[in-house]
Amino acid sequence: MVDIAARVWNHKWKIDPIVRSLIDTDFYKLLMCQSVYRNRPDARVTFSLINRTSDIKLAELIDEGELREQLDHIRSLSLSRGESTWMRGNTFYGKRQMFRPDFMDWFETLRLPPYHLEKRHGQYELTFEGSWPEVMLWEIPALAVLMELRSRKVLEAMGRFELQVLYARAMTKLWKKVERLRDVPGLKIADFGTRRRHSFLWQDWCVQAMQEGLGDAFTGTSNCLIAMHREVEAIGTNAHELPMVYSALAKSEDELREAPYRVLADWHEEHDGNLRVILPDTYGTKGFLDRAPDWLAGWTGIRIDSGDPAEGAETAIAWWKARGEDPTRKLVIFSDGLDVEKIVELQARFAGRVRVSFGWGTLLTNDFRGLVANDALRPFSLVCKAVEADGNPTVKLSDNPMKAMGPGLEVERYKRIFGVGQQTAREVLV
Amino acid sequence: MVDIAARVWNHKWKIDPIVRSLIDTDFYKLLMCQSVYRNRPDARVTFSLINRTSDIKLAELIDEGELREQLDHIRSLSLSRGESTWMRGNTFYGKRQMFRPDFMDWFETLRLPPYHLEKRHGQYELTFEGSWPEVMLWEIPALAVLMELRSRKVLEAMGRFELQVLYARAMTKLWKKVERLRDVPGLKIADFGTRRRHSFLWQDWCVQAMQEGLGDAFTGTSNCLIAMHREVEAIGTNAHELPMVYSALAKSEDELREAPYRVLADWHEEHDGNLRVILPDTYGTKGFLDRAPDWLAGWTGIRIDSGDPAEGAETAIAWWKARGEDPTRKLVIFSDGLDVEKIVELQARFAGRVRVSFGWGTLLTNDFRGLVANDALRPFSLVCKAVEADGNPTVKLSDNPMKAMGPGLEVERYKRIFGVGQQTAREVLV
Numbered sequence: 001m002v003d004i005a006a007r008v009w010n011h012k013w014k015i016d017p018i019v020r021s022l023i024d025t026d027f028y029k030l031l032m033c034q035s036v037y038r039n040r041p042d043a044r045v046t047f048s049l050i051n052r053t054s055d056i057k058l059a060e061l062i063d064e065g066e067l068r069e070q071l072d073h074i075r076s077l078s079l080s081r082g083e084s085t086w087m088r089g090n091t092f093y094g095k096r097q098m099f100r101p102d103f104m105d106w107f108e109t110l111r112l113p114p115y116h117l118e119k120r121h122g123q124y125e126l127t128f129e130g131s132w133p134e135v136m137l138w139e140i141p142a143l144a145v146l147m148e149l150r151s152r153k154v155l156e157a158m159g160r161f162e163l164q165v166l167y168a169r170a171m172t173k174l175w176k177k178v179e180r181l182r183d184v185p186g187l188k189i190a191d192f193g194t195r196r197r198h199s200f201l202w203q204d205w206c207v208q209a210m211q212e213g214l215g216d217a218f219t220g221t222s223n224c225l226i227a228m229h230r231e232v233e234a235i236g237t238n239a240h241e242l243p244m245v246y247s248a249l250a251k252s253e254d255e256l257r258e259a260p261y262r263v264l265a266d267w268h269e270e271h272d273g274n275l276r277v278i279l280p281d282t283y284g285t286k287g288f289l290d291r292a293p294d295w296l297a298g299w300t301g302i303r304i305d306s307g308d309p310a311e312g313a314e315t316a317i318a319w320w321k322a323r324g325e326d327p328t329r330k331l332v333i334f335s336d337g338l339d340v341e342k343i344v345e346l347q348a349r350f351a352g353r354v355r356v357s358f359g360w361g362t363l364l365t366n367d368f369r370g371l372v373a374n375d376a377l378r379p380f381s382l383v384c385k386a387v388e389a390d391g392n393p394t395v396k397l398s399d400n401p402m403k404a405m406g407p408g409l410e411v412e413r414y415k416r417i418f419g420v421g422q423q424t425a426r427e428v429l430v
Numbered sequence: 431m432v433d434i435a436a437r438v439w440n441h442k443w444k445i446d447p448i449v450r451s452l453i454d455t456d457f458y459k460l461l462m463c464q465s466v467y468r469n470r471p472d473a474r475v476t477f478s479l480i481n482r483t484s485d486i487k488l489a490e491l492i493d494e495g496e497l498r499e500q501l502d503h504i505r506s507l508s509l510s511r512g513e514s515t516w517m518r519g520n521t522f523y524g525k526r527q528m529f530r531p532d533f534m535d536w537f538e539t540l541r542l543p544p545y546h547l548e549k550r551h552g553q554y555e556l557t558f559e560g561s562w563p564e565v566m567l568w569e570i571p572a573l574a575v576l577m578e579l580r581s582r583k584v585l586e587a588m589g590r591f592e593l594q595v596l597y598a599r600a601m602t603k604l605w606k607k608v609e610r611l612r613d614v615p616g617l618k619i620a621d622f623g624t625r626r627r628h629s630f631l632w633q634d635w636c637v638q639a640m641q642e643g644l645g646d647a648f649t650g651t652s653n654c655l656i657a658m659h660r661e662v663e664a665i666g667t668n669a670h671e672l673p674m675v676y677s678a679l680a681k682s683e684d685e686l687r688e689a690p691y692r693v694l695a696d697w698h699e700e701h702d703g704n705l706r707v708i709l710p711d712t713y714g715t716k717g718f719l720d721r722a723p724d725w726l727a728g729w730t731g732i733r734i735d736s737g738d739p740a741e742g743a744e745t746a747i748a749w750w751k752a753r754g755e756d757p758t759r760k761l762v763i764f765s766d767g768l769d770v771e772k773i774v775e776l777q778a779r780f781a782g783r784v785r786v787s788f789g790w791g792t793l794l795t796n797d798f799r800g801l802v803a804n805d806a807l808r809p810f811s812l813v814c815k816a817v818e819a820d821g822n823p824t825v826k827l828s829d830n831p832m833k834a835m836g837p838g839l840e841v842e843r844y845k846r847i848f849g850v851g852q853q854t855a856r857e858v859l860v
Binding site: 003006159160161162164165167168169171172175208209212213 | 433436589590591592594595597598599601602605638639642643
């Protein structure tokens with residue numbers, strides 16, 4: 001039986017929207033947005049798209065008209081009643097009313113601000129300017145739209161069965177990973193793959209496969225819409241954006257040096273338990289931990305997002321010990337460029353020494369490597385970052401200089417102020 | 431949008447029928463049925479199920495009640511108007527009105543005769559007795575039902591995603607074969623996999639994958655229902671059943687010796703062109719060809735269905751040459767236990783020397799080897815054969831003694847009469 005109404009309805013769409021909800025975004029974006037809305041509501045920021053894989057010419061692959069249609073569609077979105085109910089009524093990390101009523105009132109009326117788009121040197125210059133709590137919400141949908149338009153472009157020329165077999169292969173590939181992870185004792189792993197997913201439907205499939213395949217070892221997804229639909233935990237804490245913008249807003253060198261701790265002090269007021277997770281690498285992990293106030297050592301965990309992950313975890317463990325904390329009660333979240341073998345290796349090395357957890361991103365939701373001609377679906381490193389705040393450029397140093405950002409002189413100034421010396425470069429796959 | 435009506439309708443089925451049409455069968459069954467209906471309408475035969483893979487205990491795997499329900503459902507089927515129109519109106523092998531009006535009138539009123547089922551030693555004894563043109567139509571649906579009930583049993587315990595990944599793997603596996611065959615110049619290949627398919631829907635998928643993947647190199651399917659739905663050629667000629675029953679009906683040794691040729695003489699009257707294909711191995715290919723009348727050398731081709739296929743083709747080529755025929759104008763159809771590597775090898779060896787064609791069966795429509803635990807979906811060798819005609823046992827010698835059938839004394843008598851000496855045994859996978 002053909003459902004005629006459904007078919008006619010489907011044909012009414014002018015486009016096939018990639019992002020269909022304001023909560024088709026990472027949970028930590030909403031947490032950070034609430035923090036920013038409370039603490040820095042008047043900051044003016046610019047976010048900008050940066051394709052770190054420059055040989056993938058997005059402006060040649062993706063039609064500008066289609067990109068504009070998708071971005072315009074996102075600007076038409078507002079929080080639905082059900083989404084608002086989920087945010088207001090749900091328990092996140094064991095806590096009710098995670099989102100304050102004043103924030104929800106604001107969020108319910110929000111529409112995303114305008115974007116600025118032009119082509120340059122085969123890439124898109126896509127920027128968003130305006131008040132921080134509004135602009136910051138562009139990051140994830142903008143990335144998801146570009147990633148999926150690129151997927152669609154590559155798939156355009158494929159036949160019906162070729163497509164079916166492509167997804168069959170991708171499913172087979174992912175399931176093999178799931179089966180490998182199933183055998184890892186004590187594993188705790190979440191989906192962090194929204195921003196660089198192959199497509200929304202594919203991420204949704206990946207989450208369901210993890211649910212069925214891993215059971216309790218699968219702790220949830222960073223994607224709020226999928227968490228709501230699939231009734232799993234929404235996962236995430238905070239990101240580099242906070243220290244980067246706080247630092248750019250600093251009025252003096254002393255204020256700058258204190259900015260990363262100021263971020264966490266604001267966070268400390270609002271959150272406890274598993275939400276108290278330090279992301280220490282924005283201006284070098286070592287210096288950050290050395291200078292950290294003691295109350296930070298009382299936090300629940302550390303997220304390792306650049307540099308050699310094992311080294312990062314050892315640094316964290318040594319730091320906790322030095323501060324008189326018991327590392328076995330602490331949480332280490334690995335979230336940088338993970339794939340199965342690395343996960344297995346890190347779990348084997350650190351299980352028992354700390355509480356280990358994984359945020360698995362691109363190679364969960366976008367591993368189509370080797371599945372089409374010319375590897376045209378290989379993942380690539382697209383980011384959308386705060387590049388300016390109140391007229392000052394932002395800077396990120398990271399533990400991997402390949403992930404550093406900002407004007408050269410500013411980078412040097414930050415390195416001096418934060419005492420960052422020689423760093424080891426590591427290839428950035430995603 | 432959920433189609434409520436479709437969902438309610440689906441829930442009304444008491445069972446999920448495996449065979450839903452009388453033409454969900456091999457095309458050559460219908461061709462042979464028409465021949466039998468014309469030439470031997472009064473012969474009484476017994477068909478019997480034989481599982482040559484005795485370590486797969488079908489009666490322990492498959493519930494008897496479910497099997498009866500499926501067989502009873504088949505007995506409730508009759509030719510639909512659209513099916514009749516397709517058979518009457520279609521062009522088969524370039525010929526209109528392949529099926530005579532008198533045969534169609536009879537077929538339109540046909541319902542399949544009763545079956546007899548009991549369990550013995552972990553296997554089902556399933557037999558069909560009655561008039562030959564009716565009973566013979568049980569063979570393919572009976573096999574398809576048992577194959578698919580076995581598949582269902584193995585799949586019963588699997589989760590939703592495990593199932594999806596299983597089919598993803600099977601699709602990936604088949605598509606790899608299709609991609610391999612795509613590179614073979616001059617290939618002509620058809621689906622012969624109805625009787626031992628994994629399931630109806632899977633066979634239907636395989637046919638569509640071959641259509642899209644191979645284009646004109648895919649010449650059609652033996653399955654009439656799928657040929658009708660997918661608008662591809664229905665493919666097939668004749669089978670061992672004809673010489674086996676004709677031989678069992680022979681009243682003297684001379685008549686017996688002539689029986690295999692008598693079959694083809696009846697066939698000769700009715701068909702020409704690509705339907706004139708000799709199946710020479712029932713009582714040994716060599717003796718059959720040596721004693722064959724000259725008019726048979728004028729036939730279009732030979733189908734190789736047992737023994738070493740390259741050897742069989744060489745025998746055919748030598749025979750045509752000896753009879754003054756040009757082998758390059760003759761057709762050799764390989765149809766025994768084929769898989770991709772064998773197909774590639776045979777095509778390379780015989781292309782240009784004869785017209786080569788392949789009938790690909792079980793390893794097209796049922797290659798789930800290695801995809802589930804304990805290889806529980808591996809294909810196995812189930813057949814349903816005429817074992818008796820007018821009270822006499824049937825005999826098949828084949829070019830492979832592992833495929834021989836019949837009571838020992840009868841086999842010896844046939845070997846003597848047909849001058850069959852030492853034979854080489856070859857493992858029967860499917």
